Structures are given as structure tokens and as C-alpha cells.
Amino acid sequence: MKLFFAPGACSVGLHIILNEIGKPFELAFVNTKQADNLKPAYLAINPKGKVPALIRDNGKLLTEFPTIALYLGRSAPEAGLLPADLDGQAEVLEVMDYICGTVHPLGYTREFRVGRFAKDKDDEARVIAQATEAREGYLKVLEAAFKGPWYMGEQYTVADTALFFLEAWTVNRTATPLPPKLAAHYQAMLARPAVKKALETEATF
Numbered sequence: 001m002k003l004f005f006a007p008g009a010c011s012v013g014l015h016i017i018l019n020e021i022g023k024p025f026e027l028a029f030v031n032t033k034q035a036d037n038l039k040p041a042y043l044a045i046n047p048k049g050k051v052p053a054l055i056r057d058n059g060k061l062l063t064e065f066p067t068i069a070l071y072l073g074r075s076a077p078e079a080g081l082l083p084a085d086l087d088g089q090a091e092v093l094e095v096m097d098y099i100c101g102t103v104h105p106l107g108y109t110r111e112f113r114v115g116r117f118a119k120d121k122d123d124e125a126r127v128i129a130q131a132t133e134a135r136e137g138y139l140k141v142l143e144a145a146f147k148g149p150w151y152m153g154e155q156y157t158v159a160d161t162a163l164f165f166l167e168a169w170t171v172n173r174t175a176t177p178l179p180p181k182l183a184a185h186y187q188a189m190l191a192r193p194a195v196k197k198a199l200e201t202e203a204t205f
Helices: 011-021 065-075 086-112 121-145 158-173 180-190 193-202
Strands: 002-005 026-029 053-055 061-063
Touching: 002 011, 011 065, 011 158, 011 193, 053 065, 061 065, 065 086, 065 158, 086 121, 086 158, 121 158, 121 180, 158 180, 180 193
Parallel strands: 002 026
Antiparallel strands: 002 053, 053 061
């Protein structure tokens, strides 16, 4: 397998999952700061022009964090990164979809890529304030649903890796404090060998 990633992007969550699984994989750095994700060479691989992207062992492409995470979890059941039952898997997917489809773009991308959303320079403060308010609300929702010691309860799952990239962004790139349960989760994630290895490899956070 080959994971196309950018340091500090949400793809770090999938990098962690690959480390947890322990199967051979390659990493392919996509320099999004140089807009390499929008250049023909990468668009030929992933026409969506974003990371993450995963080339499976069969040569086929997968995109979108929740889809790739579910695939990786199902591909290595021995790693125990997904609940065994359908209801549990659906709940994990629900969390990842919320994080990636709502919290990520509205609470973080609006601030990190403010130029995409502001009408002009004078409008940037309004957009950032809007993102901050949304982010604080989303973190409260995630905090309230946190079961502990991991997000879904006793079992560590792929949902924890999605939550991790949000927590890392919050701590390192925003002025928003993490709620107590998420702050404890972030520290627990930082202590996991698979997380340490991913962060060392990507030299980020």
C-alpha cells in the first residue's frame, strides 16, 4: 500500500492506523504548500487534488479519510481497530464522518485557509471568528459524546486517530483550549508508539 500524505494534514491519522496495523506500506509526500496536489502529476493519481489518498495492494485508489480508515480497519481485523459488530462499526463511521465532513472544514479549514472564504482582507477577521465559534461548539459535542478511555469506550478504534488530528490542530494551530476529556485523550494518543512513529516520520506537531 502507498499513502499519499502532507505533514500536519489529516492524513496523519491514516499514517497512525498503518503503523498500528503493522503491514508494509510506503509513504508518498505531497507538498501541498507548493500546491503539488493541484499539479498534473498528482491529479493523475487523485483527480480530487487533495490528501489523503491510498493506493491499495491491488493498485486501486481510495480517497476520503473515513473510507480509507474503514478499509484499513477491516483489512486487518487482528489489529482490533474496529468493533466486531455492525452497530459499532456504524458508530465509528458516524464519528469520523462528523469530524471530517463538518468539524474539519467549518471549524478549522475556514481559519487555516481563510483566503478561500473571506471576501477580502478586511473580511478575514469575521471568517476566523466564525470558525472559532463553530470549532468551540463542535468540540463541546465531541466532548459530551466521549465515552473513555478511548472515544468509543474501552476499545481503541480508527475514530481515535481522526479525533487526534483535530486535537493536534487545536493545540498547535489555534487559540482554542481542548475540553478536559479531549485534552486527556490527546496526551494518551501522544504516548502511543504508532503515534510517536508517525509524528517523528512526518516531523510535525
